[in-house]
Amino acid sequence: MKKKLLFIILPLLVVICAAAGYAIMNGSSTQAANQGGLMDKKILTAYFSWGGNTKYIAEKIHTQVGGDMFRIEPVTPYPADYNETAYGIAKEQKEKNIHPPIKSTDVSGYDIIFVGTPAWWYTMAPPVMTFLEENNFEGKTIVPFITHGGGGGYTIDKDMAQLAKGAKVLKPIVIFSRGDSNTDNDIKEWLEKLSL
Ligand SMILES: Cc1cc2nc3c(=O)[nH]c(=O)nc-3n(C[C@H](O)[C@H](O)[C@H](O)COP(=O)(O)O)c2cc1C
Numbered sequence: 001m002k003k004k005l006l007f008i009i010l011p012l013l014v015v016i017c018a019a020a021g022y023a024i025m026n027g028s029s030t031q032a033a034n035q036g037g038l039m040d041k042k043i044l045t046a047y048f049s050w051g052g053n054t055k056y057i058a059e060k061i062h063t064q065v066g067g068d069m070f071r072i073e074p075v076t077p078y079p080a081d082y083n084e085t086a087y088g089i090a091k092e093q094k095e096k097n098i099h100p101p102i103k104s105t106d107v108s109g110y111d112i113i114f115v116g117t118p119a120w121w122y123t124m125a126p127p128v129m130t131f132l133e134e135n136n137f138e139g140k141t142i143v144p145f146i147t148h149g150g151g152g153g154y155t156i157d158k159d160m161a162q163l164a165k166g167a168k169v170l171k172p173i174v175i176f177s178r179g180d181s182n183t184d185n186d187i188k189e190w191l192e193k194l195s196l
Contacts, residue, residue, distance in 0.1 A: 041111040041112050041196070042067065042109055042110045042111045042112070043065050043066060043067025043068070043110065043111070043112050043113075043114070044067055044068050044069070044070070044107060044110040044112070044113045044114070045058050045061055045062045045065065045067065045068070045069040045070075045113075045114040045116070046069070046070055046071075046072055046105065046107070046113055046114070046115055046116070046131065047069075047071060047072060047114075047115070047116030047117070047145075048071070048072040048073075048116065048117055048118070048125050048127045048128050048131070049071065049116070049118065050078055050085060050118060050125070051082075051118070052178075053118060053147040053175075053177055053178040054116045054117060054118050054145075054147045055071070056178045056179075057116060057145055057147055057175055057178060057179065057183070057187075058114075058116045058145070060179075060183060060184060060187055061114055061116075061145060061187055062114075064184075064187055064188060064191060065114065065191065067110075067112075068110075070105065072102055072103075072105060072127050072128060072130075072131045073102060073103045073127070074100045074101065074102050074103075074126075074127045074130075075100070075101040075102060075103060076100065076101075078090065090120055090121065090125070090126070091121065093126045094120070094121040094123075094126070098126060099126055099127075099129040099130040099133060100126055100127055100130060101130065102127050102130045102131060102134070105131055105134065105135060106135070107135045107136075107137065107140065108135075108136065110140065111140060111141065112140070112141045112143060112196060113137070113140060113141070113142050113143070114142075114143045114144075114145060115128065115131070115132070115142050115143070115144050115145070115160065116144075116145045116146070116147075117144070117145075117146060117147075117156065118146070118147050118148065119146055119147070119148035119149070119151055119152070119153065119154060119156065122151065122154050123154055123155070123156055123159050124146075124156050124159060124160065128160075129163055132160055132163035132164040133163050133164075135164075136166075137164035137165065137166055137167035138165065138166035138167070139166060139167075140164075140166075140167050140168075141167065141168045141169075141170060141196065142160060142161075142164055142167045142168070142169045142170065143169075143170045143172070143194065143196075144156060144157050144160055144169065144170075144172035144173075145172055145173045145174075145175070146172050146173070146174045146175065147175050147176070147177065147178065148174065148175075148176060148177075149176075149177065150176065152174055153172055153174035156172065157169050157170075157171070157172045170194050170195070170196070171190075171193075171194065173186065173187060173190045
């Protein structure tokens with residue numbers, strides 16, 4: 001009788017241990033990535049952030065999708081003062097369509113690039129324009145994420161498609177400021193709906 005029981009219990013234990021090991025090796029971020037079908041893709045989260053909101057959201061997205069992450073940085077940093085940035089240099093760049101030089105970036109090793117920007121003067125921030133123009137996005141997928149101060153996402157996804165030649169640009173997630181207590185869930189649901 002004891003032997004019979006062992007035959008039943010031992011295989012059960014093996015299955016339970018294997019399942020537990022798999023769950024431990026695949027952390028929660030990979031589980032979310034699986035749901036979005038991202039498992040076999042090389043993923044990058046690239047973002048520009050002046051005040052920290054877009055960085056905060058970039059980190060949340062990165063936690064769920066895995067892969068690499070970097071910050072898009074202008075060679076000449078924007079002033080720390082809001083008015084100087086918003087009504088000085090950023091406004092001038094908008095009016096004159098200036099795409100400022102940025103520190104070197106390389107997307108060549110990636111299939112899916114999450115591109116984050118704050119809304120700046122009704123479109124993406126100028127360093128993100130430089131990033132999209134300077135790199136070769138042919139055959140790659142761009143997934144925009146946008147933070148804003150009340151104006152929404154404007155046509156930033158379409159503006160991105162104009163600059164990133166040959167890229168497929170998917171539906172952005174648009175977040176006011178740095179979101180709220182439901183933002184992690186909003187990101188999860190958005191990722192699940194994307195055809196990645
Ligand atoms: C230069 C500048 C321009 C902005 N233009 C807009 C805008 O056109 N529409 C809007 O809703 N918010 C605008 N904002 C607010 C930002 O989009 C918002 O605060 C965003 O979350 C900031 O992201 P960050 O903290 O990553 O820089 C602007 C902010 C700055 C500094």
